[in-house]
Amino acid sequence: MENDYLLVMEGISKQFPGVRALNNVELRVRRGTVHALMGENGAGKSTLMKCLIGIYTPDSGTITFKGEKLNITSTHYALSKGISMIHQELSPIPEMTVAENIYLGREPMTPYGLVDMRKMNRMATELLDRLHIKIRPTAKMRDLSIANMQLSEIAKAVSYNSDLIIMDEPTSAITEAEVAVLFDIIKSLTAQGCAVIYITHKMDEVFKITDEVTVFRDGQYVATEATANLTRDMLIEQMVGRTLTQMFHKEKAEMGSVFLDVENLSGKGFRNVSFQVKRGEILGLAGLMGAGRTELMDGVFGVTASYGGAVRINGKPVKVKSPADAIRNGMALLTEDRKLTGLYLNATVRENMFIANINRYLVGPFLRFSKIEKDCEKMRGLMRVKTPSLMQIIKNLSGGNQQKVLIARWLLTEPDLLILDEPTRGIDVGAKSEIYRLMTEFVLSGKAIIMISSELPEVLGMSDRILVMHEGDKVGELSRAEATQEKILQMATGMKIPTSLAA
Amino acid sequence: MANPGVITAAEAAKRPAGGQMLASIFSKYGIFLIFAVMVVVASLLSPAFLSTINLINVVRQMSVVGLIALGVTGVIVSGGIDLSSGSVVGLSAVVAASLAQSADSSAPFYPGVHLPFIVPFLAACAMGALVGWINGGLVAKTRIPPFIATLGTYTAVRGAAMLYTNGRPISDLTDQYNFVGQGALGSVPVPILILVVMAVVTHILYARTKFGKYVYAIGGNEQAARVSGINTGRFKMLIYIYAGFLAGLAGLVVSARIGSGQPGLGVGYELDAIAAAVIGGTSLSAGGIGTVAGTIVGALIIGVLNNILDLMNVSAYWQQIIKGGIIVGAVILDQLKHRGGK
Numbered sequence: 001m002e003n004d005y006l007l008v009m010e011g012i013s014k015q016f017p018g019v020r021a022l023n024n025v026e027l028r029v030r031r032g033t034v035h036a037l038m039g040e041n042g043a044g045k046s047t048l049m050k051c052l053i054g055i056y057t058p059d060s061g062t063i064t065f066k067g068e069k070l071n072i073t074s075t076h077y078a079l080s081k082g083i084s085m086i087h088q089e090l091s092p093i094p095e096m097t098v099a100e101n102i103y104l105g106r107e108p109m110t111p112y113g114l115v116d117m118r119k120m121n122r123m124a125t126e127l128l129d130r131l132h133i134k135i136r137p138t139a140k141m142r143d144l145s146i147a148n149m150q151l152s153e154i155a156k157a158v159s160y161n162s163d164l165i166i167m168d169e170p171t172s173a174i175t176e177a178e179v180a181v182l183f184d185i186i187k188s189l190t191a192q193g194c195a196v197i198y199i200t201h202k203m204d205e206v207f208k209i210t211d212e213v214t215v216f217r218d219g220q221y222v223a224t225e226a227t228a229n230l231t232r233d234m235l236i237e238q239m240v241g242r243t244l245t246q247m248f249h250k251e252k253a254e255m256g257s258v259f260l261d262v263e264n265l266s267g268k269g270f271r272n273v274s275f276q277v278k279r280g281e282i283l284g285l286a287g288l289m290g291a292g293r294t295e296l297m298d299g300v301f302g303v304t305a306s307y308g309g310a311v312r313i314n315g316k317p318v319k320v321k322s323p324a325d326a327i328r329n330g331m332a333l334l335t336e337d338r339k340l341t342g343l344y345l346n347a348t349v350r351e352n353m354f355i356a357n358i359n360r361y362l363v364g365p366f367l368r369f370s371k372i373e374k375d376c377e378k379m380r381g382l383m384r385v386k387t388p389s390l391m392q393i394i395k396n397l398s399g400g401n402q403q404k405v406l407i408a409r410w411l412l413t414e415p416d417l418l419i420l421d422e423p424t425r426g427i428d429v430g431a432k433s434e435i436y437r438l439m440t441e442f443v444l445s446g447k448a449i450i451m452i453s454s455e456l457p458e459v460l461g462m463s464d465r466i467l468v469m470h471e472g473d474k475v476g477e478l479s480r481a482e483a484t485q486e487k488i489l490q491m492a493t494g495m496k497i498p499t500s501l502a503a
Numbered sequence: 504m505a506n507p508g509v510i511t512a513a514e515a516a517k518r519p520a521g522g523q524m525l526a527s528i529f530s531k532y533g534i535f536l537i538f539a540v541m542v543v544v545a546s547l548l549s550p551a552f553l554s555t556i557n558l559i560n561v562v563r564q565m566s567v568v569g570l571i572a573l574g575v576t577g578v579i580v581s582g583g584i585d586l587s588s589g590s591v592v593g594l595s596a597v598v599a600a601s602l603a604q605s606a607d608s609s610a611p612f613y614p615g616v617h618l619p620f621i622v623p624f625l626a627a628c629a630m631g632a633l634v635g636w637i638n639g640g641l642v643a644k645t646r647i648p649p650f651i652a653t654l655g656t657y658t659a660v661r662g663a664a665m666l667y668t669n670g671r672p673i674s675d676l677t678d679q680y681n682f683v684g685q686g687a688l689g690s691v692p693v694p695i696l697i698l699v700v701m702a703v704v705t706h707i708l709y710a711r712t713k714f715g716k717y718v719y720a721i722g723g724n725e726q727a728a729r730v731s732g733i734n735t736g737r738f739k740m741l742i743y744i745y746a747g748f749l750a751g752l753a754g755l756v757v758s759a760r761i762g763s764g765q766p767g768l769g770v771g772y773e774l775d776a777i778a779a780a781v782i783g784g785t786s787l788s789a790g791g792i793g794t795v796a797g798t799i800v801g802a803l804i805i806g807v808l809n810n811i812l813d814l815m816n817v818s819a820y821w822q823q824i825i826k827g828g829i830i831v832g833a834v835i836l837d838q839l840k841h842r843g844g845k
């Protein structure tokens with residue numbers, strides 16, 4: 001049994017300035033299994049994986065892989081030993097093609113010592129076909145959707161033919177359809193004896209795909225169990241150290257007047273869409289990847305140009321030509337991609353929180369830091385942001401905690417309409433329920449929310465009304481009462497492929 | 504089972520619209536169009552412009568800055584900058600010249616030393632590569648910003664050149680040596696030949712070799728390159744060394760052209776080279792973007808501009824103002840391009 005273990009990590013500790021990220025943790029992974037690594041934001045999951053792939057060096061502890069004690073000092077070494085990783089933060093090179101990104105670092109060569117582009121593209125085509133991923137290998141990375149970028153990262157990790165593949169929240173940027181592709185890939189990998197370390201905050205995935213679960217809490221090892229012996233509630237309790245009584249905190253707010261009224265709007269990626277949001281309402285926006293949900297909100301918010309139709313706010317016609325117009329009209333937008341359009345990576349947590357709200361803290365030309373400090377400290381407590389201080393540089397926070405800071409930023413602006421594009425991506429269960437509670441409080445105070453989400457339980461749990469899109473068109477709307485997972489999926493896929501996602 | 508239908512839908516949604524196509528064509532070939540328009544306008548403005556002698560003159564004049572710009576392009580693509588290249592021209596010029604004096608020199612630097620041409624040639628290249636090695640080492644190992652690192656060598660290397668000759672020029676160079684700057688094969692001047700050969704070599708190096716791919720990868724996303732197992736420090740070193748080597752070669756060409764090695768040669772060339780790269784589409788703001796062809800056209804644009812302004816008797820002061828405007832205009836164009844992209 002013992003020598004069944006492909007990987008044994010023991011006594012691993014890692015200290016960052018002000019943060020003990022890992023404290024004497026262990027992890028044992030068997031051959032041919034999928035091993036879930038679970039824990040709240042900042043629990044140390046990614047840090048442990050970075051120790052394994054050679055990005056960090058642990059302060060202490062041992063790593064035994066395939067029976068051999070390894071001293072992993074570089075990514076190059078880890079890859080050569082048969083460990084590859086899908087990184088939590090997408091890391092493609094935007095100006096290079098999909099094929100170049102996949103084979104970066106091990107390009108096929110011609111006999112003359114030049115990079116063999118033909119062969120590289122052929123290899124990429126074969127790889128992507130084998131994995132049933134429909135992306136052109138010669139497409140530039142920057143032209144891909146986030147979901148397709150993630151799929152190509154997955155293909156890249158697989159292409160190393162490793163014995164162990166680390167997947168750090170691989171599904172945080174993709175929808176059910178791509179998740180199905182990924183799960184097929186994982187099944188065929190484990191059938192060939194490859195092991196997978198799978199990090200996720202999505203409970204259903206854990207029970208669907210993993211064989212064993214290891215839980216960390218605050219940099220400490222908690223337990224390892226066979227997934228079959230666990231229940232959802234047991235797992236949550238191990239992660240957060242307490243039981244969560246109610247995931248979706250939903251109270252019916254009183255519906256007020258129509259705040260935003262969009263009529264027949266078209267733009268890049270969406271056509272002739274009409275909808276309304278009332279004060280006190282949470283409007284859910286469901287659909288598959290590429291359905292045009294993000295594009296629609298970008299159009300409404302003035303990020304991209306929209307044309308035709310009319311937009312009214314509080315009954316008055318308005319022209320929203322830029323995000324500044326939108327903000328002036330009482331809207332706020334939490335974007336989908338936090339690295340690209342959200343964070344000031346080299347600024348502190350505090351700056352990232354109050355930057356959108358700077359006018360409120362001005363006294364003449366000066367900033368009132370005492371007030372900023374107070375508000376940010378309050379948000380930090382509310383959202384349970386795990387950071388040694390508000391002055392920490394935000395890129396040192398774990399991914400989920402970065403997301404919490406962004407939500408705090410927009411809540412601080414106290415908009416009338418808050419547009420949330422995948423608000424809980426990469427956020428742990430405890431914090432998720434906290435965000436749901438804040439959303440409910442927000443609409444109870446007579447404000448409105450539009451939430452784009454690819455997580456159906458979240459859409460169903462929080463929305464008063466659900467608008468479903470398909471390939472740029474609005475398919476229809478569902479009331480909270482009539483909405484079910486099946487109905488949404490049917491509408492989202494259209495009639496052409498009615499059964500493919502219902503499984 | 505995989506879901507082909509769904510992914511096709513996803514792809515359908517991101518097909519570029521017609522307007523974007525135009526924008527992307529312009530962003531790819533815009534600089535070549537601008538160059539073509541400039542040539543047409545120049546030939547209309549001055550009939551002398553299109554004469555063979557004048558055209559060769561234009562290219563010969565831009566060949567030295569063009570050489571430097573080839574290397575600077577790679578450095579900028581990798582996410583860095585090289586301010587030292589003008590000073591390298593001065594240093595390599597005096598070192599090479601000191602080893603290339605003819606036997607009948609009235610002021611021999613190394614009396615009694617007469618070496619075959621290969622020695623000063625290699626010395627010029629080696630001096631450049633050495634400074635590049637220092638630049639690369641500072642950037643990759645100490646991780647100080649490339650601007651600061653090369654600002655330091657920019658100053659120090661000029662000082663070294665002055666020190667080497669005590670500020671005096673080194674003249675009476677061998678015919679072989681001068682041939683590199685003054686000679687011609689058929690009707691094509693040697694400096695142009697050198698530029699063409701090095702442009703082709705550099706193009707292959709950047710576009711087709713592993714080294715080139717990694718330079719672009721590092722500039723595009725250094726972290727991504729590192730997690731793909733690339734030794735990013737090593738390739739940063741190499742690109743600075745290559746840029747230094749080309750600047751060293753440029754030093755040889757300039758000194759051969761004027762038949763004398765002077766420590767003050769190449770002042771300001773680093774900025775002209777950066778300008779050529781930037782006009783040619785190399786992005787200073789986002790790494791991983793730039794091509795050899797673009798840079799050559801960028802250098803030609805500067806050359807044609809200088810030439811036509813000369814032909815039209817525009818004062819040198821106005822020329823500088825116009826050149827400045829063109830550089831800023833090119834960067835504005837570059838920015839628009841990237842905004843249009845996504």
Ligand SMILES: Nc1ncnc2c1ncn2[C@@H]1O[C@H](COP(=O)(O)OP(=O)(O)OP(=O)(O)O)[C@@H](O)[C@H]1O
Binds near residue numbers: 020387397400
């Ligand atoms: N480079 C760094 N410098 C300082 N602190 C860091 C650094 N990297 C991680 N940390 C801290 O270490 C802790 C663990 O972070 P880690 O990214 O491993 O969490 P995680 O379990 O992956 O969380 P998430 O689910 O949000 O991704 C966090 O408190 C984080 O702020």
Ligand SMILES: [Mg+2]
Binds near residue numbers: 168398399400
């Ligand atoms: Mg993480």
